[in-house]
Amino acid sequence: MKKDYVITIGRQLGSGGRIIGEKLAAQLGISYYDKELIQIASQESGLGKEYFEQADEKKGLSVFGGLFGLRGTMADEPFSTDYLNNETLFTIQSDVIRKLAEKGSSLFVGRCADYVLSGNPRCLNIYVSADIDDRIKRIAELQKLTVDKARDYIEKADKKRAGYYNYFSNKVWGVAESYHLCVNSSVLGIDETVTLIHQFASKRFGL
Numbered sequence: 001m002k003k004d005y006v007i008t009i010g011r012q013l014g015s016g017g018r019i020i021g022e023k024l025a026a027q028l029g030i031s032y033y034d035k036e037l038i039q040i041a042s043q044e045s046g047l048g049k050e051y052f053e054q055a056d057e058k059k060g061l062s063v064f065g066g067l068f069g070l071r072g073t074m075a076d077e078p079f080s081t082d083y084l085n086n087e088t089l090f091t092i093q094s095d096v097i098r099k100l101a102e103k104g105s106s107l108f109v110g111r112c113a114d115y116v117l118s119g120n121p122r123c124l125n126i127y128v129s130a131d132i133d134d135r136i137k138r139i140a141e142l143q144k145l146t147v148d149k150a151r152d153y154i155e156k157a158d159k160k161r162a163g164y165y166n167y168f169s170n171k172v173w174g175v176a177e178s179y180h181l182c183v184n185s186s187v188l189g190i191d192e193t194v195t196l197i198h199q200f201a202s203k204r205f206g207l
Contacts, residue, residue: 004105005122005205007197008113010165010173013157014135014150016185016193017128021109023194028201031106033097040100041093090168110161114179115169124204126197127179131186180204 007024011017018034025032033040094116100106101117108117114125130138132154140150165173176182181200185193201207 003122003205005124005201006101006105006113006117006120007107007124007126007201008117009107009109009126009128010114010179011109011128012130012135012174013154013161014139015128015130016138016190018109020128020185020190020194020197021107023191024197024201025107027194027198028105028107028207031100031104032109033100033106034109037093037096037100037108037111041089041096112165112168115165115171122205124181124201125179127174127176127182128193129174129182129184131184134186 007021007028007030009017009021009024011020021034022032090112093111097108097111097113097116101108101120101123114123117123132151135154136147136150139145139154140147143150143153145153162173165171169178171178181197183193183196187193188196
C-alpha cells in the first residue's frame with residue numbers, strides 16, 4: 001500500500017516557487033497549501049485571519065493589537081492571554097500544518113513547514129531560487145512596479161523570510177544543508193523545474 005508523503009517548498013520571492021508548488025501538487029494529485037493555511041488556522045483557532053496575515057512569515061516578539069477576545073473553545077486554552085505574539089501564532093499554524101500532513105499526502109509552501117514536519121520520515125524539503133534579473137522581472141510584472149522598486153521589494157521580502165525562518169527553526173534559510181534539494185528555476189524554467197522536482201520526489205518516495 002502506498003504511504004503518504006509530504007513535500008515542503010522554501011522559495012525566494014520572484015523565483016516562481018509558489019507556481020512550481022501548485023503545478024507539482026497538481027501533477028502528483030496531492031493537497032496544496034500556501035495562503036490557505038491562514039484561513040484554516042483562523043477557522044481552527046477561532047481567531048481573525050488578520051492576525052495571521054500580519055505575522056505571516058515575519059519573525060519576532062511583537063505584540064498584535066493589545067487586548068481582544070478569543071472566540072469559541074480557545075477562551076479556555078493557554079493561548080487565552082491578553083495578547084498574541086508571533087510565537088503563539090506560529091504554534092497555532094504549526095499545529096494546523098501537522099494535522100493537515102497527517103490527513104494525506106500534501107505540499108506546503110513556506111512557513112517553516114520543513115522544520116515543523118521534521119519528525120516526518122517521508123518529508124522532502126525543496127528550496128527554489130532564481131537569478132536576480134528573472135526575479136525582478138517577475139515581481140515588476142506581478143506587482144506593477146518599476147525595476148528599482150521591484151528590487152527593493154525583493155530585498156525586503158527576502159530579509160523578512162530569512163528572519164522568520166532562522167528565528168523559528170534551527171536551520172538557515174536558503175543554505176543547502178537545510179534542504180534535500182536546492183534548484184535555480186532560471187536554469188530550466190518553471191515547467192522543467194517542476195518536472196525535475198517531480199522526478200526527484202518519485203525516486204525519493206518510490207512513486
